[in-house]
Amino acid sequence: MKSICVYCGSSFGNQPHYAEAARALAQAMAARNLALVYGGGNVGLMGVIANEMLRLGGTVTGVIPKALMDKEVGHRGLTHTHIVKDMHERKAMMAELSDGFIAMPGGIGTLEELFEMLTWSQLDFHRKPIGVLNVDGFYAGLIGFLQQLVDNDFVKADQAALMMHEAEPDALLARLENWVPQKSTKLRDALAAQALFP
Template identity: 45%
Template sequence: MNNLNSICVFCGSSEGNDTHIISQAFLLGEKLAQQEITLVYGAAKIGIMGQVAKGVLEHKGKVIGVIPEFLKLKEVIHQGLSELITTHNMHERKMKMHQLSDGFITLPGGFGTLEELFEIITWSQLGLHQKPIGLLNIGGFYDDLLGLLENMVRRGFLKMENYELLLVDKDMDKLLEKMRAFKPVQVPKWLKPDRT
C-alpha cells in the first residue's frame, strides 16, 4: 500500500472550454485537502492548475508551487500558496516536483502536460522511481492518447508491463485507490537482474 502524503498534479495553464473538466479539477483539489494530501504543482493561479490549487486551499489543504525563474514573468503566480519554490530551469523544476511527491496525477492540458507525464513515466520505465502515476480521464479527454498507447503495444514498441505503469480511471476516488495499491515492476527496462 502506497502512502500518498503528497501528489504532484500535471495539468494545463489554460482552462480550456469544457466546464466539466474545470469543475473536476477543483473537486480533485478538494479531495486532496480532505485526505490531507499535499498538492505539488506548477504554481500558477490560472487555468486548470489554478482550479486544483483553489480546491485545495479553499478546503484548508497544503499546496506547494514549483516554478522556474523565467516563467515568473509569463505565468500568473498564485500568491496564496503554502510554499513557493523557484528553480533555475524546467528540468530542475521537474526534479524538484519529483522529489517532493509520492505520486503523480495528470489532468487535461496541452504539450507541457503531456511532456511532464511522459517524462515521469519514462523515468519509471527506466527504474529511476517506483511511484504511482495516475491519469484522470475526465470525460474521455485522453481516449485517443490511450488508443495510441495500445497501438504501440500491438506493434511491439511498448511492453504491456510498461503500458500498465500508467494507472487510468475516469473516477478520482478509484484512481486514488489504484495509486495506493500500485505495485511497481521490480526489474528496470535496461538492467538485468544481476546488475544494480
C-alpha cells in the same frame, strides 16, 4: 502517500467539466490529507486546483521558473513556493517532492511531464505511481495509442500499465494508493532484443 504532483493545463479548456474535475480532484485529495505539488501557476486548471485545495485548508506547494513568476502567472498565496532556474529544475523538484503523479487534461507541457515520469518509471529511476484523470474520455486517444505501441512491440504491456487511468478522482487515488511497484524489465528486454537483432 503524503503528496501528489498534479500536471494540468495553464488553460481552462473549452468545457466547464475540466475545471469541475480539478475541483473534484482537490476535494478527493484533501479528504485523504494529501498535499498538492504542482507547477505554481495561478492560471487555467493549475489555478483552479490550487485555489480549491487552499480553500479546503490543504497544503499546496508550487514550483515555478523565475521567468514565469516574473510574468505574473505565479500564484502568490501558496503554502510553499519554490522559484527555480528553469523547466528542468522545476520538473526534478516536483518529482522529488511527490509520492505519486496525476495528469489532468492539459496541453503539450502536461503530456511532456507525464511521459517523462513514465520514462523514469520504466527505467527504475523512480518507483512512484502514475495516473491520468480521464475526464469525459479526454485521454481515450492516448490510452489507445499506448495499446498500439504494445501491439507493435515498442512498449511492453507492463510498461504501458504504468499509466493507470480512471474517470473519477476517488477511483484514481485509490489505485495510486494501492499500487505496488514491480522491478522494471526495460533494460533487460532491450539487451535481449539486441542479441536477436545485432
